Amino acid sequence: MASNPTWHLKxxxxxxxTPDDFTLEERQTEAPRPGELxxxxxxxSVDPYMRARLSPAKxxxxxxxxxxLMQGGGVGEVIRSEAEGFNxxxxxxxxxxxxxxxxxxxxxxxxxxxxxxxxxxxxLGALGMPGLTAYxxxxxxxxxxxGETVLISAASxxxxxxxxxxxxxxxxxxxxxxxxxxxxxxxxxxxxxxGINHRTETDLSAAIAASCPSGVDVFLDHTAGPIHDATLLxxxxxxxxxxxxxxxxxxxxxxxxxxxxYLRRIMVSRVRIEGFLLDDFESSYPIxxxxxxxxxxxxxxxxRDDVSEGIESAPYALVRMLKGENFGKQLVRx
Amino acid sequence: MASNPTWHLKxxxxxxxTPDDFTLEERQTEAPRPGELxxxxxxxSVDPYMRARLSPAKxxxxxxxxxxLMQGGGVGEVIRSEAEGFNxxxxxxxxxxxxxxxxxxxxxxxxxxxxxxxxxxxxLGALGMPGLTAYxxxxxxxxxxxGETVLISAASxxxxxxxxxxxxxxxxxxxxxxxxxxxxxxxxxxxxxxGINHRTETDLSAAIAASCPSGVDVFLDHTAGPIHDATLLxxxxxxxxxxxxxxxxxxxxxxxxxxxxYLRRIMVSRVRIEGFLLDDFESSYPIxxxxxxxxxxxxxxxxRDDVSEGIESAPYALVRMLKGENFGKQLVRx
Numbered sequence: 223m224a225s226n227p228t229w230h231l232k233x234x235x236x237x238x239x240t241p242d243d244f245t246l247e248e249r250q251t252e253a254p255r256p257g258e259l260x261x262x263x264x265x266x267s268v269d270p271y272m273r274a275r276l277s278p279a280k281x282x283x284x285x286x287x288x289x290x291l292m293q294g295g296g297v298g299e300v301i302r303s304e305a306e307g308f309n310x311x312x313x314x315x316x317x318x319x320x321x322x323x324x325x326x327x328x329x330x331x332x333x334x335x336x337x338x339x340x341x342x343x344x345x346l347g348a349l350g351m352p353g354l355t356a357y358x359x360x361x362x363x364x365x366x367x368x369g370e371t372v373l374i375s376a377a378s379x380x381x382x383x384x385x386x387x388x389x390x391x392x393x394x395x396x397x398x399x400x401x402x403x404x405x406x407x408x409x410x411x412x413x414x415x416x417g418i419n420h421r422t423e424t425d426l427s428a429a430i431a432a433s434c435p436s437g438v439d440v441f442l443d444h445t446a447g448p449i450h451d452a453t454l455l456x457x458x459x460x461x462x463x464x465x466x467x468x469x470x471x472x473x474x475x476x477x478x479x480x481x482x483x484y485l486r487r488i489m490v491s492r493v494r495i496e497g498f499l500l501d502d503f504e505s506s507y508p509i510x511x512x513x514x515x516x517x518x519x520x521x522x523x524x525x526r527d528d529v530s531e532g533i534e535s536a537p538y539a540l541v542r543m544l545k546g547e548n549f550g551k552q553l554v555r556x
Numbered sequence: 557m558a559s560n561p562t563w564h565l566k567x568x569x570x571x572x573x574t575p576d577d578f579t580l581e582e583r584q585t586e587a588p589r590p591g592e593l594x595x596x597x598x599x600x601s602v603d604p605y606m607r608a609r610l611s612p613a614k615x616x617x618x619x620x621x622x623x624x625l626m627q628g629g630g631v632g633e634v635i636r637s638e639a640e641g642f643n644x645x646x647x648x649x650x651x652x653x654x655x656x657x658x659x660x661x662x663x664x665x666x667x668x669x670x671x672x673x674x675x676x677x678x679x680l681g682a683l684g685m686p687g688l689t690a691y692x693x694x695x696x697x698x699x700x701x702x703g704e705t706v707l708i709s710a711a712s713x714x715x716x717x718x719x720x721x722x723x724x725x726x727x728x729x730x731x732x733x734x735x736x737x738x739x740x741x742x743x744x745x746x747x748x749x750x751g752i753n754h755r756t757e758t759d760l761s762a763a764i765a766a767s768c769p770s771g772v773d774v775f776l777d778h779t780a781g782p783i784h785d786a787t788l789l790x791x792x793x794x795x796x797x798x799x800x801x802x803x804x805x806x807x808x809x810x811x812x813x814x815x816x817x818y819l820r821r822i823m824v825s826r827v828r829i830e831g832f833l834l835d836d837f838e839s840s841y842p843i844x845x846x847x848x849x850x851x852x853x854x855x856x857x858x859x860r861d862d863v864s865e866g867i868e869s870a871p872y873a874l875v876r877m878l879k880g881e882n883f884g885k886q887l888v889r890x
Contacts, residue, residue: 488831496828
């Protein structure tokens with residue numbers, strides 16, 4: 223069969239990953255085995271969780287070994303099916319697309335997408351893992367009450383953009399933290415009340431205090447690091463901090479773990495800090511997906527993608543996303 | 557009326573408090589006003605929360621000002637009553653005893669103790685604020701499931717000793733952290749399975765791992781500091797850390813707040829860290845007190861006090877308790 227350039231892990235990154243940590247190898251496309259699909263990759267999803275898979279440290283996602291094929295969420299078109307219920311031409315969504323133009327997928331891990339007017343890449347963003355994360359992290363773990371102030375870091379990112387809009391729909395008061403004024407302007411346009419530029423503010427805690435005059439009730443923490451610490455100084459009595467991601471630690475996963483610093487504040491204000499993993503809510507995916515799809519079709523959820531072109535660009539897309547240089551959900555179009 | 561030596565705050569401590577931060581002044585006993593009781597102090601309670609009151613920093617307990625009378629929980633005998641329902645000779649419990657032999661108490665803040673065979677000082681320990689704290693922090697905030705490993709720091713202290721015994725009664729697996737082998741031996745005698753000496757172990761995380769082979773499910777954190785950090789390295793999936801106290805920070809309340817450090821661990825293991833304040837459970841005190849009293853009368857709750865003699869000793873008792881030199885619930889007998 224045809225040649226198929228595939229990305230493999232060359233070495234574990236030290237500090238911030240670089241494209242040189244990956245190697246593009248020409249491989250033959252393999253034939254699908256029984257129960258598998260051969261799929262032409264259309265979209266690859268690039269997500270912050272991937273950083274921790276590039277490390278030998280304990281994590282919830284199984285770590286890669288050096289030499290392994292890079293994998294991630296994707297959407298593609300079935301070329302050949304060796305599984306019942308799937309046919310050539312079907313569009314499928316799965317978590318384990320290889321970073322390659324043609325990939326084999328275990329059919330039972332694939333979801334058949336119906337032919338409607340939803341752009342297929344939305345299933346990697348607003349209606350996919352990031353959208354579900356926003357939904358459950360905000361509503362189930364954050365447990366916000368009407369009118370409460372919800373601070374969201376990486377606010378224009380894949381999860382943050384959906385979380386801010388859900389907060390608005392639910393009558394909450396969403397405030398954005400993002401890394402550029404352009405991102406913050408867009409955040410306001412989709413429903414955030416206001417925002418904080420963490421790259422230009424010299425006193426992050428004071429900036430949060432100014433933007434959240436009633437304090438912070440729920441904090442969706444997608445970054446860890448200085449934004450986390452500054453928020454803890456502004457958290458209200460019975461405030462909730464949902465630790466969804468730690469992308470600000472992307473350049474230091476091989477160093478000792480850090481933050482949060484304010485343990486007395488946690489106690490005095492009876493703050494709850496809780497780690498979040500989407501998988502824990504799997505039994506409720508159908509309800510959440512139906513709700514997200516309804517909002518999406520009603521035009522209540524806007525979604526912004528940051529699209530990188532071609533399989534060659536995949537590790538570059540990963541690195542720029544880890545550095546916060548993306549503006550919207552990071553995708554690779556093949 | 558008679559002379560009444562009373563302790564006042566001389567200055568805010570820098571670092572670890574010393575007795576020199578307090579001043580003993582000869583004051584006249586004041587006559588009780590309407591609605592007040594004049595009470596002869598029998599027992600004073602000395603508790604870790606007092607450290608944070610000796611600081612201008614934000615806290616849940618109202619801070620003292622320099623010159624203020626030191627106050628705390630106590631039990632005493634009514635000398636003269638200006639309030640209905642109380643008579644001379646009654647034994648009362650209240651939170652706002654002055655550190656003085658004779659004190660005025662607002663009657664509506666006082667609880668009349670019935671004449672039963674419970675030692676009156678137990679109302680400052682096993683059946684009082686520390687016992688209630690143990691009960692709610694473990695059972696309500698910690699939400700342990702049968703068989704789970706519960707690690708408890710300051711395990712022989714006022715709260716820890718009761719928490720360990722409740723854990724045993726409830727079919728949990730309690731493990732002690734304390735500062736001497738004698739304390740740990742006593743902890744084992746009252747129901748802890750085993751214990752860790754945090755003063756002699758060179759690798760606290762490894763010691764916790766060895767004592768908790770199934771990991772730590774619930775951690776009652778009475779200290780913060782290195783024990784907190786070492787426990788986070790051993791916390792199980794969905795582990796719960798109840799931040800009850802921060803006595804290990806007693807010498808650094810005027811420095812930047814620290815810990816916990818392991819934010820990725822919190823996320824990856826979906827740990828919940830939650831601040832605790834007893835007041836939040838006030839509506840359930842009667843249920844808890846009834847349960848604690850039943851266990852106590854049935855001999856299921858052992859209580860060890862560390863008694864300091866005389867009003868002159870009060871600040872010395874506070875400092876030794878903050879340093880962990882006490883062995884059991886710290887009291888002052890007047």
